[in-house]
Amino acid sequence: MIIPNPLIYFDKVSKVYSPTSIALEDVSFTIAPNEFISVVGQSGAGKSTLLKLLLAEDRPTSGKVFFESSDIHAASREELPFIRRRMGVVFQDYRLLPQKTAYENVAFALEAGGKEDDDIKHDVPQVLELVGLMDKSWHFPHELSGGEKQRVAIARAIVSRPDVVIADEPTGNLDPLNTLEIIRLLEKVNDLGTTVILATHDKEIINSLKRRVVTLEKGKLVRDEQRGRYVL
Amino acid sequence: MAMDKITFRRILKWGFLNFFRNGVVSAATVLVISLSIFMIGSVIVGSAFLSGIISSLEEKVDISAYFKTGAPEEQILALKKDLEALPEVRAVKYISADEALAAFRERHIGDEAILQSLEVVGANPFSSSLEIKAHDSSKYDAISKFLEKGSYGGILDADSSGQKKITYRQNQFVIDRLSSLLSTSRRIGFAVSLILAVIALMVAYSTVRLAIYNSRDEISVMQLVGASRAFIRGPFLVEGIIHGIIASFFTLALLYPAFWLMGNKTSALFGGVNVFQYFLSNILQIFFILLVAGVLLGVLSAYIAIRRYLKV
Ligand SMILES: Nc1ncnc2c1ncn2[C@@H]1O[C@H](COP(=O)(O)OP(=O)(O)OP(=O)(O)O)[C@@H](O)[C@H]1O
Numbered sequence A: 001m002i003i004p005n006p007l008i009y010f011d012k013v014s015k016v017y018s019p020t021s022i023a024l025e026d027v028s029f030t031i032a033p034n035e036f037i038s039v040v041g042q043s044g045a046g047k048s049t050l051l052k053l054l055l056a057e058d059r060p061t062s063g064k065v066f067f068e069s070s071d072i073h074a075a076s077r078e079e080l081p082f083i084r085r086r087m088g089v090v091f092q093d094y095r096l097l098p099q100k101t102a103y104e105n106v107a108f109a110l111e112a113g114g115k116e117d118d119d120i121k122h123d124v125p126q127v128l129e130l131v132g133l134m135d136k137s138w139h140f141p142h143e144l145s146g147g148e149k150q151r152v153a154i155a156r157a158i159v160s161r162p163d164v165v166i167a168d169e170p171t172g173n174l175d176p177l178n179t180l181e182i183i184r185l186l187e188k189v190n191d192l193g194t195t196v197i198l199a200t201h202d203k204e205i206i207n208s209l210k211r212r213v214v215t216l217e218k219g220k221l222v223r224d225e226q227r228g229r230y231v232l
Numbered sequence B: 001m002a003m004d005k006i007t008f009r010r011i012l013k014w015g016f017l018n019f020f021r022n023g024v025v026s027a028a029t030v031l032v033i034s035l036s037i038f039m040i041g042s043v044i045v046g047s048a049f050l051s052g053i054i055s056s057l058e059e060k061v062d063i064s065a066y067f068k069t070g071a072p073e074e075q076i077l078a079l080k081k082d083l084e085a086l087p088e089v090r091a092v093k094y095i096s097a098d099e100a101l102a103a104f105r106e107r108h109i110g111d112e113a114i115l116q117s118l119e120v121v122g123a124n125p126f127s128s129s130l131e132i133k134a135h136d137s138s139k140y141d142a143i144s145k146f147l148e149k150g151s152y153g154g155i156l157d158a159d160s161s162g163q164k165k166i167t168y169r170q171n172q173f174v175i176d177r178l179s180s181l182l183s184t185s186r187r188i189g190f191a192v193s194l195i196l197a198v199i200a201l202m203v204a205y206s207t208v209r210l211a212i213y214n215s216r217d218e219i220s221v222m223q224l225v226g227a228s229r230a231f232i233r234g235p236f237l238v239e240g241i242i243h244g245i246i247a248s249f250f251t252l253a254l255l256y257p258a259f260w261l262m263g264n265k266t267s268a269l270f271g272g273v274n275v276f277q278y279f280l281s282n283i284l285q286i287f288f289i290l291l292v293a294g295v296l297l298g299v300l301s302a303y304i305a306i307r308r309y310l311k312v
């Protein structure tokens, strides 16, 4: 399938950690703006590796990853923060800053981007409202439940209005009810016009989403379906 | 990219907030930096004090050469000139027999018995002398040899066995011992200071590194959220400055009673020379050194330690 103006383009990407551990092998696909794409696969299939390469946390062994038209891994140390401010990240283990309150965690993303104080005062409560955590703004992460932490993480990921939200098993540590809420939130984010990339191995989620599904198997892209179901 | 005002203000804010929120870790870091600069401070005051004592002891060492009664003054002054030309010699002072007598009278003023005995002798019993100070105490032997071998042997006074009256010969043992003691204590003092300073630096750096190592996950999250390196590093450097400033005040507060206690002991030992006095009269310079050392230690340790966690 050819997408005219892809937001993200994986071009024959391989990641070899060692001869016995080939995380990705010749993976190519594109992601269009406003898409909601799920990356599925068994444990060790290479989902996290794929997202890490997109975030430039690691470099591919071969191949290139493009964000809009620029090669992410060709970016300099000074350029990289600017690219990352256009991506929001959510992890299974939340990765909030433990010394900062919910409000400060969300505000930090904007402060790092050099936003004006007035904008921050306006945007942060709005986003916390969206994830339903207005009343817990001044709680530190250790004073929040897992579901609440993840909602703060989502608020942080979307507050700077990124082009894409990247979520790596965001529901991995949550009970079914919280899982549902987080997925609803991601759908809402997508409805508001943001691309969402979701890595998961939760069959229920995939089957209820009815969106595009990319399946990885031992580092290879084996299936790419527009209204995917979880088949393994 | 030059840092804008808003970023700078946020870095300051997070530096202060992190310092307070890190509670125990901040306190521990301040304590370790304090210990380090405490060592540096005591070494500085201690070695300044030690070298003060050494110089004042060296100042006390001199040798005197006594002349036969009636030795012509122009010959003595010629010898003085020759001595002053020697590279080892720092100063030569001529004391005529009359001056020696006057000094003796001065010293024993009020002591009738002694002054009376002078009257009994009638003539001036003192000989004129040259008082010679060397640049350092190891040179007295050479000077003494020059006096004995030189062409001035004739005017120098001698005792019944022919031994010239040069005080070095009489005090040789004490002077030699003192001279080697002084130079070893200088060397040991320097070595000990160096070792202490290096240990202090290493301990402080390790503590700061450990604290930053504990923040490594946070640092990588900040990078993923799009924070620039300067924005991540900044608050750590601000914290380092705060650590250093507090540590220097704390250390000064520790040094004060420490030197006060030592002051009482040392003035009893060295008669008048008091470390506490030295500390008090130089307290501003000492505080300044502590402040600079503490802030440098805090900031540089943080700067070096954070580098490895800013790799991505
Ligand atoms: N830093 C690393 N060094 C060596 N091998 C690694 C490293 N990171 C991942 N791997 C290997 O790469 C492969 C893919 O790992 P990855 O984390 O991408 O899987 P995943 O699909 O996210 O699995 P899970 O669902 O369990 O999170 C695995 O075989 C893993 O052992």
Ligand SMILES: [Mg+2]
Binding pocket: A047, A048, A049, A168, A169
């Ligand atoms: Mg994973």
